[in-house]
Every structure is written in C-alpha cells, then in structure tokens.
Amino acid sequence: MNSDFKDVMSKRTDEELIKIVTVDRNKYQPLAIESAEEEIKNRNIDNSKIEKLSAELTTKIEEKKIFDSKKISSLSRFIHFIVDTIVWFLIVAILTFSLNTNDDFQMLIGYLIFFSSYFIYYVFMETKYQKTVGKFITKTKVVKSNGTKPEFGDIVIRTFCRLIPFDRISFLFSQNGFHDRFSETTIIKDENN
Structure with a gap:
C-alpha cells in the first residue's frame, strides 16, 4: 500500500505535493502524507518555497470561501x-x-x-x-x-x-x-x- 502512495506522489507536481502536506493535510490518509513528505525531501524542495506556496494556497482558499459566501439562494x-x-x-x-x-x-x-x-x-x-x-x-x-x-x-x-x-x-x-x-x-x- 505504501508503495502505491509513493508511486502516486512521485507523479505529482511540487505544488500539488506542498498542497497535500500543508493545506489539504486533513483530506489524506497518514500514509499518503508520509509519502508526499518523503517525495518533497527526495526533490530537495526548499522550506521557503513550501511556506510561500502554502501561504498563497491558504489565501486562495480564503478568497474562495468569501466569494462563495456571496452566492445567492x-x-x-x-x-x-x-x-x-x-x-x-x-x-x-x-x-x-x-x-x-x-x-x-x-x-x-x-x-x-x-x-x-x-x-x-x-x-x-x-x-x-x-x-x-x-x-x-x-x-x-x-x-x-x-x-x-x-x-x-x-x-x-x-x-x-x-x-x-x-x-x-x-x-x-x-x-x-x-x-x-x-x-x-x-x-x-x-x-x-
């Protein structure tokens, strides 16, 4: 099972991996998170890039929530x-x-x-x-x-x-x-x- 997650995560982009381990962490199984974190280490993705992208994704999610709250019945x-x-x-x-x-x-x-x-x-x-x-x-x-x-x-x-x-x-x-x-x-x- 863990090798399946590794294979899936190896095909994800850097941005997708960062999103999985930060913003969408609660949407994935622990083994998937581990595999994503391992893939990030293997790619040597810089922590500053992770923090920057995580902040951008969080802002986009908040903006979408605000926009969606304006939709009508x-x-x-x-x-x-x-x-x-x-x-x-x-x-x-x-x-x-x-x-x-x-x-x-x-x-x-x-x-x-x-x-x-x-x-x-x-x-x-x-x-x-x-x-x-x-x-x-x-x-x-x-x-x-x-x-x-x-x-x-x-x-x-x-x-x-x-x-x-x-x-x-x-x-x-x-x-x-x-x-x-x-x-x-x-x-x-x-x-x-």
Missing part, C-alpha cells in the same frame, strides 16, 4: 425569473400592442419582436449593468466564476443557454444552473448597493 434565482419574465412580457406587450393578429406579416413581426426582445433584454441589461430588473430588486449581480465582470460573449452564451430545456429548474439541483455553468458565470450579492 435558489429562491432569489426564482424571484429573478418571475420578475424578469414579467418585465419581458410587458416589453413585448408594449412593442406588439398595435399589431394586427389577423395579418400574417404583422404576426411574423410580432414573433420577431417576441424572440429578439428576449435576447436584447438580457444581453443589454447584463452587459451594461451586470443586472436585470429582478437582480436590481434583490441587489445581486452576474459575475464570472472568478468574480470578475463578464464579457459580452459570456452574456450572449448565458442568454442562449437560458433556452436549454429544464434550465429554469436546474437551480433546484445545484447552486448554478445550466446557463451559469456553460457561461462560467454566477450570481452574487452586490455589495455596492
């Missing part, structure tokens, strides 16, 4: 969906109010307005403000998974992914639904409010 996501759907339907109603439903050409225009307003609403609002009306109400915003502001392309992918069947209920099974997962975005509390 499925209930807030549901509120976004309801509010944004109402707003979108109001926009469609206003834009199509004067169209004649008996005229095929005007019906086509109505469908174009219906579908294009959906994309325009989400892409414009989330690109310009990082929010939709629903997110303004709940004081939240869309960000990349690393906490940075999403690019235009990220928002376009996010908007298209909202059309995936069952996207709206995917939040019942995980904190990030399909349109978050595929666009590598998430929703967090907006601390600027």
